[in-house]
Amino acid sequence: MTDDAYAALDGLGAAPLWRFYGNLFPAQPRSRAVPYRWSWRDLRPHLLHFSETLSLHEAERRVLMLVNPGLTDPPATVNTLYAGLQIILPGETAQAHRHTSNAFRFVLEGEGAHTTVNGEPVRMAPGDLLLTPGWHWHDHTHQGDAPMIWLDALDYPMVNALEAGFYEQYHQRLQPLTRTADLGSRLFLHGRLTPAWIEPAGPNSPVTRYPWAETARALDAIADDATGSEVDGIALEYTDPFTGGPVMPTIGCRIHRLRPGFDGAGRRHTASTIVNVVRGEGATIVDGVRLEWSEHDTFAIPGWATYRHVNASASQDAVLFSYSDEPVMRSLGLYRTEPGDPGA
Ligand SMILES: [Fe+2]
Structure with missing residues (x-):
């Protein structure tokens, strides 16, 4: 065929498959996301600045998006998921709304705020995980005496790619x-005792808040008698009490305890992952890039990137909170994993 023959196809809504083969059917995934770490120490002063100069009536949510350098349009943190840092001041409220994207908060700093989820006020304290599953009304109220900051997580990059994004403001x-x-x-956080009169109301966990006290108790209970995963340490999944599965259909959440001196094995999987550092200092090597981290930093592990975690302390645990799209990969038969060496 001549170039004219190719040009003639343009106006007909057709294209020669043989010119696109390598892109459409790559031998393995090539994420546009890059390994990246967002510094809590560097970003927190900017959050505080905007809290002083921008009211919550001007910004429906006062949030700094954590934008992956490889995913700027539309902005996202990894391919399918988003992370942002949100700040709310004492006395402020944030407008009630709902969206089909699933969301959660992981509290980093401050006390005294609550998120109302479908009419239920849910308290917020550092280390708490609060769910606002898709199409649940949610608003925030802060009655404490110091700024509160939390990590916001959403699956909107995935939901928008599926063209299933809906949004509505409360009246x-x-x-x-x-x-x-x-x-x-209170209904569901009693281990294996689940209220028998309540039917599952959706594809998400009915637990509105996984309090840090419970999470810490679980980590402490597994004191020194479990070695955990050689890749992810003592890794515990937050679960839906009805199914034992992930908390929401698109997002799985985990807490990890890395023992002092932990020097993890390398692995990769198709799931894209975002990690927030609860405490400790260390590094995660991702495809040859060394991401040094300390308390409240956030970092991105793109899908199919090989990574390994290192706890830099010889005497203190490091604790990581992570979330990923693994539930989607598994439910679609797309989850793959294999050991590897990230280099560096
Ligand atoms: Fe929201």
Whole structure:
């Protein structure tokens, strides 16, 4: 065929497959996301600055997006998932809304705020994980006496790619409180004893808040008698009490304890992962890039990137909170994993 023959196809809505083969069917995934670390120490002053100069009536949510240098348009943190740092001041409220994207908060700093989720006020304290599953109304109110900062997580890059994004504002700034405080946690956070009269109401965990005290108790209970994973340390999955599976259909959340001196084995998987450092200092090597981290830093491990974690301390644990799209990969039969060496 001549070039004219190719040009003639342009106006007909057709293209020669043989010119696209390598891109459409790569031998293995090539993420546009890059390994990257966002510094808490560097970003926190900017958050505080905007909290002083921008009201929550001007910005529906006061959030700094953590934008992966490889994923700027539309902005995302890894291919399918997003992370942002949100700040709210004492006395402030954030407008009630809902969206089909699943979301959660992981609290980094401050106390005294609550998120209302479908009429249930849910308390927030450092280390707590709060779920706002897709199409659940949510707003925030802060009645404490110091700024509160949390990590916001959403699956909007995936939902928008699927062209399933819907959004709606509530007709008032805040929802009425129609359930007692922390009901979703009190009903379900009793280990293996699950309320028998409650039917699952959706594809997400009914637990509204996984309090840090429970998470810490679970980590401590596995004191020194389990070696855990050679890749991810003592890694515990936050679960849906009805299914034992991930907390939301698109996002799985884990807490990891890396023992002093932990020098992990390398691995890769198709799931894209975002990690927030709860405490400790160390490094994660991702495809030859060394990401040094300390408390409250966030970092991205793109899908199919080989990584390994190192706890830099010989005397202190490091604790990492991670979330990934593994539930999607598994449910679609696309989850693959293999050991590897990230180099560096
Ligand atoms: Fe939201």
